[in-house]
Amino acid sequence: MKALEIKNLAKTFDGMEVINNISISVEDGEVISIIGPSGSGKTTLLRCACGLEKPDRGEIKFAGSFGMVFQQFNLFPHWSVLKNITDAPVNVQKQDREEAKKHAMELLEKMGLKDRADYYPYQLSGGQQQRVAIARALALNPRILFFDEPTSALDPELTQEVLKVIKSLKDLNIAMVIVTHEMAFARDVSDRIIFMDGGVIVDEGEPDKVMNSDNERTRAFLGKLAGV
Amino acid sequence: MAFTDMLLELLTSFGVTFNIFIVTLIFSLPLGLIVAVGRMSKNKFISIPVSIYISIMRGTPLMLQLICVYFGPYYLFRISPGTNYRMMAIYIAFAINYAAYFGEIFRSGIQSMPRGQYEAAQILGYTKLQTFMRIILPQVIKRILPSVSNEVITLVKDTSFAFTLSVMDMFTMAKALAAGQTSVVPLFAAGVFYYIFNFIVAKIFDIFENKLNYYRF
Numbered sequence: 001m002k003a004l005e006i007k008n009l010a011k012t013f014d015g016m017e018v019i020n021n022i023s024i025s026v027e028d029g030e031v032i033s034i035i036g037p038s039g040s041g042k043t044t045l046l047r048c049a050c051g052l053e054k055p056d057r058g059e060i061k062f063a064g065s066f067g068m069v070f071q072q073f074n075l076f077p078h079w080s081v082l083k084n085i086t087d088a089p090v091n092v093q094k095q096d097r098e099e100a101k102k103h104a105m106e107l108l109e110k111m112g113l114k115d116r117a118d119y120y121p122y123q124l125s126g127g128q129q130q131r132v133a134i135a136r137a138l139a140l141n142p143r144i145l146f147f148d149e150p151t152s153a154l155d156p157e158l159t160q161e162v163l164k165v166i167k168s169l170k171d172l173n174i175a176m177v178i179v180t181h182e183m184a185f186a187r188d189v190s191d192r193i194i195f196m197d198g199g200v201i202v203d204e205g206e207p208d209k210v211m212n213s214d215n216e217r218t219r220a221f222l223g224k225l226a227g228v
Numbered sequence: 229m230a231f232t233d234m235l236l237e238l239l240t241s242f243g244v245t246f247n248i249f250i251v252t253l254i255f256s257l258p259l260g261l262i263v264a265v266g267r268m269s270k271n272k273f274i275s276i277p278v279s280i281y282i283s284i285m286r287g288t289p290l291m292l293q294l295i296c297v298y299f300g301p302y303y304l305f306r307i308s309p310g311t312n313y314r315m316m317a318i319y320i321a322f323a324i325n326y327a328a329y330f331g332e333i334f335r336s337g338i339q340s341m342p343r344g345q346y347e348a349a350q351i352l353g354y355t356k357l358q359t360f361m362r363i364i365l366p367q368v369i370k371r372i373l374p375s376v377s378n379e380v381i382t383l384v385k386d387t388s389f390a391f392t393l394s395v396m397d398m399f400t401m402a403k404a405l406a407a408g409q410t411s412v413v414p415l416f417a418a419g420v421f422y423y424i425f426n427f428i429v430a431k432i433f434d435i436f437e438n439k440l441n442y443y444r445f
Contacts (some may be wrong), residue, residue, distance in 0.1 A: 052347050068351040074344035077445050078366050088352040091362070122444040140352065 002063060003028045003144040003175040004049065009058030011041075011048055018044045019055070021196075022200040028063070029173040033186035036196035037221060043178045043197070046146050049177075064143030071149040073129040075136070082117040083107070085136045093140060099190065100139070106190060107135040111165055127158030131165050144175040151182060163189075169203040183225055187211055234405055234414055241401035242421060248318055248387040250293050253380065255323035258329025268373060278331075285328030290321070294392045297321040314393050320400065322386070329379055337372035370440040377433035384426050398422075 004026040011019040019041045026032060043214040047053040049060055050068050066196050085104040088148045089095040095103075108114050111131040121129055130150055137145055147166065163185045169176065170189070180186055186193055186207065193210040195203040195218050203210050203218040213219060237329035239428055246370040266278035285293070301307050309316075390400035396404075402418035 044256070050351055052350065065349075068348075070344060070348065072342075074342075074348035076345065076348070076363055078363075078370070078443050080444050088354065090352040091358065120443045134354070 001028045002026065004063070005029070005059075005061045005178075005189060006064070006190075007059040007061075009045070009048060009054060009055050009060070011044055011055045013044075018200050020046065022058075022199075022201055023203075025196070026175050026177060027224070030110060030191050031170060031176045032187055032192045033190040034177065034194045034196060034219045035183065035186055036202075036222075040196045041199040042196050043089075043148055046148050046172065046179055048147055049198065054151070062144070065148065066144045067137030067140055067142035069130070069137055069145065069147045071131050071151050071152050073126070073133045073153075075129055075133055075202070077121050079120075081113065081119050081121070081132050084121070084132060085139045088136070089139050093165075102187050104135065104139055107138050108132075109228070110168070122183065125158060126154045127161045130154065130158075130162045134162075134165060134169075137168075138172070142174060145169070145181070147176065147178040149179050149181065174192065183211075183222070191209055197221070218226060231413075234409070235417060236407060237333055238398055238414065238418055238421060241396050241398045242425075244390070244396055245398040246425075247315075248322060248390060249384060251319045252326055252383060252387075254324040255411070256326035256330055259323060259327035260334055262371060263324065263327050263331025264334035264338060265365060268338065282294075282331060283327050285325050286332075291322060291389050291392050293325055294318065294321045294389060297324075298393050302369045313440045314395055315352050318393060318395055320388050326379070326383060329377070333375045333379065334368065336375075337368040340371060341367060355411075367445070371445075373440065375429065377437075381426050381429055382434070384429060385422060387423075 002025050003026075006024045008023065009019055010017070011020045022045060024032075025046075034045065035124060036074050037084075044053060046053040050060075050066055054206075063176065076087075079087065079165060080111065082101065082104055085107065086097070086100040088101070089100040090097050105117065106130060108117055111134065113131055113135070115129060116132075119133070132151075134150075150166065152163050154162060159182065166172075166176070166178070167185075167189050178186070178190075190207050192204060193207050194201055195210055195213075195215075197217055203213050203215045205213075210218060211222065213222075263278060263282065266274050267282065269275045269278070293316065297320050298314065301309050301313070307366050327338060345363055345367070349363050349369060354362065387397055390397040391400040391403065394400065402414045405414035406412055
């Protein structure tokens with residue numbers, strides 16, 4: 001089953017084509033990484049998919065609900081970790097409060113943050129905040145989860161702890177679309193990698209295929225990364 | 229007149245001062261929220277008139293506004309609203325004046341909220357009203373509390389403008405007593421009362437601020 005199908009998506013900002021006729025479909029449980037240089041439209045693609053930007057053209061079809069993990073975490077600072085995770089299930093999805101709490105504690109345990117339930121976001125490290133944000137997204141039982149550069153605001157050590165958690169989500173059989181600059185991670189975790197540049201998909205396929213691509217643009221991008 | 233009688237007179241007139249203070253707050257705070265929303269409206273037919281209203285309220289003396297509200301009905305419509313209107317005019321002028329200031333404070337608070345808070349709320353499925361009431365407003369209150377407290381303290385002192393319309397608030401009374409006794413003691417005593425009142429107001433705001441100190445941004 002397809003968790004998400006995007007057809008002929010296009011988006012311009014002030015006359016600039018940011019996304020140019022992109023079509024993607026995501027299977028249930030599939031993990032896709034989107035890589036590419038800054039300004040290639042990766043983030044805009046995610047933001048259009050989940051409704052934060054209004055595309056000019058195209059079709060977006062979800063088979064179920066979706067969640068999003070942001071670069072800047074965007075936790076609600078006035079709520080405890082537990083409330084951050086349980087509030088939407090209780091007040092949006094009308095789940096039972098105790099059930100939601102139990103689910104949240106399970107998620108926190110999975111995130112390695114069981115003892116942080118009563119903390120407030122400002123008391124946590126960036127990596128911990130991002131893991132709470134992941135738990136918050138998972139609490140709504142999404143069929144597909146988007147990650148918008150989830151580790152770009154973190155130092156290398158915290159990056160690794162968050163990437164480890166994201167990798168562990170593979171068991172949950174939730175489709176994941178991850179915009180990332182972490183190439184080793186993308187290669188390791190993805191079923192498919194999409195390389196975007198200039199608002200179009202330049203290259204896509206299994207990680208090894210894209211990482212060893214014949215495509216000149218892909219090679220240039222990956223070569224630059226390796227060269228640093 | 230004995231010193232204690234003078235104090236008693238002042239305290240009695242303090243009731244009027246307190247009324248102006250409380251009624252102004254009760255009306256101008258919610259009104260300020262509406263002003264803020266109107267000012268931020270994408271509809272120019274709403275945002276421009278609201279901006280002009282704020283500009284006039286902030287750009288002209290409160291004393292003049294009191295006079296306009298009091299004499300306005302007569303000059304505009306040739307109606308004399310009667311003697312009870314005096315107090316009403318005070319309430320109206322103070323409420324619309326302070327609503328403009330509170331409106332700007334609310335707006336600055338709302339606009340200082342990071343966009344990510346709205347975006348996270350949208351993805352989680354909160355309605356716009358839920359987002360505002362549950363997520364935005366509580367944080368805005370924390371952010372603007374110091375400015376609001378400033379404004380409220382100014383209001384305590386501004387109530388003395390009631391003398392413009394000869395309403396017997398504490399300041400008008402102090403002036404009358406001072407004139408009758410040819411002494412500045414009543415004015416000085418009134419000053420002490422204003423100070424005590426504001427001291428309490430400031431303490432109350434301290435308590436609010438401390439209560440909201442359980443988190444940081």
